[in-house]
Amino acid sequence: MSSETATGHETHSHTHGGGHHHSPEELKSLTELEGLRDSARNKAKADYGDANIYLSEKDFNDDSLRPMFETKPGYFLFVIALASVMAVGVAAFVRQMVVGMGVTGLHQPVFWGAYIATFVFWVGLSHSGTIVSSILRLTMANWRRPILRGAEAMTAFSLMVAGLFPMIHVGRQWRVYYMFPLPNQRELWPNFKSPLMWDMMAISIYLTGSLTFLYIGLLPDIATARDRAISNGNWRAGYLRLLALGWRGGNYDWAVYNKASLFLAVIILCIAPSVHTIVSWDFAMTMTPGWHTTIFGPYFVVGAINSGVAGVILLMIIIRSIFKLQHIIRDLHIDCLGQLQLVIALIWLYFYFCEFNVTWYSHKPEEMAVWDWQWERFPLQLIAMVGGTALAVGLLGFKKIRRNMKAMVAITILINIGMYCERYLIVVPVLSHRDNPYKWTDYWASPTELSIILMSFCFFALLYAVFIKVFPIITMADVKEGVVISGDVRLGKHAVRVQVKE
Amino acid sequence: MKIFNADKQNDYKWAMVIDLDRCDGCGACVIGCQTENNVPTVGQDDVATGRSMHWIRIERYIEGEYPNVKVRFLPMMCQHCEAAPCESVCPVYATYHNDEGLNVQVYNRCIGTRFCGNNCPYSVRFFNWWDPSFDEATRNQLNPDVSVRERGIMEKCSFCMQRIRRGKDHAKDEGRPVKDGDIQPACAQTCPTGAITFGNINDHESKVHEMVHGKRAYRLFEEKGTHPSVYYLKGGAENVF
Numbered sequence: 001m002s003s004e005t006a007t008g009h010e011t012h013s014h015t016h017g018g019g020h021h022h023s024p025e026e027l028k029s030l031t032e033l034e035g036l037r038d039s040a041r042n043k044a045k046a047d048y049g050d051a052n053i054y055l056s057e058k059d060f061n062d063d064s065l066r067p068m069f070e071t072k073p074g075y076f077l078f079v080i081a082l083a084s085v086m087a088v089g090v091a092a093f094v095r096q097m098v099v100g101m102g103v104t105g106l107h108q109p110v111f112w113g114a115y116i117a118t119f120v121f122w123v124g125l126s127h128s129g130t131i132v133s134s135i136l137r138l139t140m141a142n143w144r145r146p147i148l149r150g151a152e153a154m155t156a157f158s159l160m161v162a163g164l165f166p167m168i169h170v171g172r173q174w175r176v177y178y179m180f181p182l183p184n185q186r187e188l189w190p191n192f193k194s195p196l197m198w199d200m201m202a203i204s205i206y207l208t209g210s211l212t213f214l215y216i217g218l219l220p221d222i223a224t225a226r227d228r229a230i231s232n233g234n235w236r237a238g239y240l241r242l243l244a245l246g247w248r249g250g251n252y253d254w255a256v257y258n259k260a261s262l263f264l265a266v267i268i269l270c271i272a273p274s275v276h277t278i279v280s281w282d283f284a285m286t287m288t289p290g291w292h293t294t295i296f297g298p299y300f301v302v303g304a305i306n307s308g309v310a311g312v313i314l315l316m317i318i319i320r321s322i323f324k325l326q327h328i329i330r331d332l333h334i335d336c337l338g339q340l341q342l343v344i345a346l347i348w349l350y351f352y353f354c355e356f357n358v359t360w361y362s363h364k365p366e367e368m369a370v371w372d373w374q375w376e377r378f379p380l381q382l383i384a385m386v387g388g389t390a391l392a393v394g395l396l397g398f399k400k401i402r403r404n405m406k407a408m409v410a411i412t413i414l415i416n417i418g419m420y421c422e423r424y425l426i427v428v429p430v431l432s433h434r435d436n437p438y439k440w441t442d443y444w445a446s447p448t449e450l451s452i453i454l455m456s457f458c459f460f461a462l463l464y465a466v467f468i469k470v471f472p473i474i475t476m477a478d479v480k481e482g483v484v485i486s487g488d489v490r491l492g493k494h495a496v497r498v499q500v501k502e
Numbered sequence: 503m504k505i506f507n508a509d510k511q512n513d514y515k516w517a518m519v520i521d522l523d524r525c526d527g528c529g530a531c532v533i534g535c536q537t538e539n540n541v542p543t544v545g546q547d548d549v550a551t552g553r554s555m556h557w558i559r560i561e562r563y564i565e566g567e568y569p570n571v572k573v574r575f576l577p578m579m580c581q582h583c584e585a586a587p588c589e590s591v592c593p594v595y596a597t598y599h600n601d602e603g604l605n606v607q608v609y610n611r612c613i614g615t616r617f618c619g620n621n622c623p624y625s626v627r628f629f630n631w632w633d634p635s636f637d638e639a640t641r642n643q644l645n646p647d648v649s650v651r652e653r654g655i656m657e658k659c660s661f662c663m664q665r666i667r668r669g670k671d672h673a674k675d676e677g678r679p680v681k682d683g684d685i686q687p688a689c690a691q692t693c694p695t696g697a698i699t700f701g702n703i704n705d706h707e708s709k710v711h712e713m714v715h716g717k718r719a720y721r722l723f724e725e726k727g728t729h730p731s732v733y734y735l736k737g738g739a740e741n742v743f
Contacts, residue, residue: 099632100630100631100632100633100653100654101614101629101631101653101654102548102553102631102632105551106616106629106631107548107551107552107553107631108552108553108554108619108625108627108628108629109619109620109622109625110552111616111617111619111620111629112616112620166615169615170613170614170615170616170654171612171613171614171615171616171629171630171653171654171655171656172612172613172614172652172653172654172655173654175613176613178593178594178611178613179593179594179613188595188611189595190593190594190595191590191592191593191594191595193590193591194590194591194592194593194617195591195617196591196593196615196617197593200593282617285591286587286591286620286621287587287621287623287726288620288621288623431620434623434625435623435624435625435723435726436578436623436624436625438561438562438563438576438578438625439552439625441552
């Protein structure tokens with residue numbers, strides 16, 4: 001049943017529902033109110049209610065699969081450029097591993113620096129994709145349909161990139177497997193009391209979950225792509241045939257698919273907040289002033305979603321403009337994502353308010369040492385951190401801005417610059433001005449760290465670019481599912497209005 | 503369930519007392535420790551970037567305005583906390599508490615996450631940023647009782663564990679418990695003013711036991727609840743009772 005029918009029913013029961021006695025004046029004003037409400041609703045419907053895509057199925061398939069099957073020379077140039085920047089980062093990492101961690105700017109007591117800040121940034125970015133996708137699936141938001149895949153892929157890839165950082169940053173990378181609970185002769189276990197241990201488990205569970213979620217969601221689309229690849233004799237037919245698991249689109253296939261994606265959506269929705277809570281505990285569980293705070297769990301989760309939604313918007317705008325998909329990922333979808341961003345950004349500003357207000361008011365000397373140092377050393381980063389989100393809150397209320405792609409690109413980039421600064425300011429100032437004033441220092445990231453961080457961004461882009469070429473980037477099955485066909489069907493003498501969903 | 507097992511009773515619980523009135527900041531303990539424990543020489547560049555490696559260091563605090571300036575010295579090393587914050591956060595059990603109250607670092611197990619260093623309020627854990635290097639003059643006099651640490655791992659004061667082990671072995675050979683004064687870490691042995699005293703705090707006859715229960719004894723960052731095994735005796739004439 002479409003949402004329109006549901007609301008129509010609601011109106012009906014309000015006007016004629018039993019038990020209410022109104023005077024004629026009241027009734028008149030009520031009718032006026034309802035009239036106002038209906039006109040507002042009609043306007044909203046005109047703007048948002050219709051998330052359909054007006055294409056024939058063939059055109060839609062063609063357009064959605066074009067990014068996958070048609071490759072321009074620019075794509076290869078892009079991939080080569082990414083790979084060469086990555087090569088610099090890989091070389092820097094190898095040198096770091098061979099020579100020692102001394103090539104970073106880290107020192108006592110700033111034992112964690114830009115690597116960990118970047119790690120938290122990537123884990124944060126990974127949050128929105130799957131969480132937004134599962135929330136939208138569960139709430140059956142109609143506008144979700146074309147963007148799900150892009151969001152889920154963003155989660156999987158940013159999580160993979162994030163997972164690199166703990167391994168890059170440890171002192172003996174070749175012993176990193178000590179973290180895993182592997183059976184060994186000495187019967188040594190990892191320390192399950194350590195937040196890093198929880199972190200490793202949370203991230204591997206989340207990565208497994210989101211990859212499964214991504215794959216299950218892909219199944220029907222893989223089958224569509226497979227059919228096309230087979231009929232075109234494309235090389236992709238090989239792996240697509242394998243990965244489609246013999247999908248034929250029968251009733252049983254769909255029933256299992258729907259059950260699995262619903263189940264996974266619920267599971268992922270539970271895992272995702274726990275993951276970033278645990279990442280926050282890498283900091284909050286310590287006794288370091290500035291880190292040890294109870295707000296960190298929800299604070300990190302909301303911050304993650306804030307940067308993640310911005311990431312989804314940015315990626316969607318880039319994809320639709322590169323592959324000319326403006327008629328599938330329409331302004332409407334960006335608009336709706338912009339509204340979601342507005343809500344999250346408001347919550348995030350509230351968290352900033354809570355954190356700053358409480359720290360400053362209590363004025364504990366050890367917290368104020370960090371506070372003062374932050375304002376003295378990183379004023380620009382602080383402005384970027386609060387300003388990015390504050391700007392979003394100020395601007396995203398306007399529909400014109402939400403439908404202006406250049407403005408949206410600027411806003412989402414500013415939000416994410418702010419979120420990166422926020423992660424940096426959590427890690428670095430706290431460590432450089434901590435309990436023992438004899439050891440107060442400053443920290444600068446070294447060229448090695450910078451090139452490895454740059455590598456992580458290129459790696460993400462590369463994974464995404466390759467993904468677009470091997471799997472359909474548009475959630476085709478979901479879009480088709482949302483298409484409503486309505487028309488008159490003759491039943492004997494009568495013509496009956498019917499609505500059909502695929 | 504307890505996160506820290508601080509109440510465990512044992513014959514030995516090693517503790518150190520540092521009399522700040524006796525410390526004149528000469529730094530002999532730093533050199534003694536460096537020699538005994540094969541602590542690498544990191545060089546002046548690394549010292550300038552904050553990577554100095556001294557298991558014990560003399561912290562200088564300057565009070566007052568010129569000309570009424572008073573310099574105070576605070577020898578700082580691993581405090582061997584009973585409730586050590588560094589231990590619980592290590593994901594691979596590379597640091598743990600042994601039965602004698604020592605906070606022990608297992609070099610072979612350490613993978614260098616440096617989480618312990620982040621959770622140490624005293625900043626007394628040291629990371630090997632490079633391969634260990636030693637001055638030409640000292641290369642041939644490394645202590646065979648102490649392993650040289652690889653790059654990429656954490657290290658810190660061990661209360662000269664090798665000397666404790668040797669002291670206990672001697673006592674066992676003679677069929678008696680360790681006596682007060684049997685064991686001396688390198689810093690205590692080297693200190694020309696005798697500011698550092700080491701001993702078994704569970705032995706109620708020991709010197710450290712007596713000093714710890716004096717009026718001048720205090721521990722660093724007591725409010726953190728880490729229960730260090732290193733006690734300081736307040737310095738400054740006005741504090742002597």
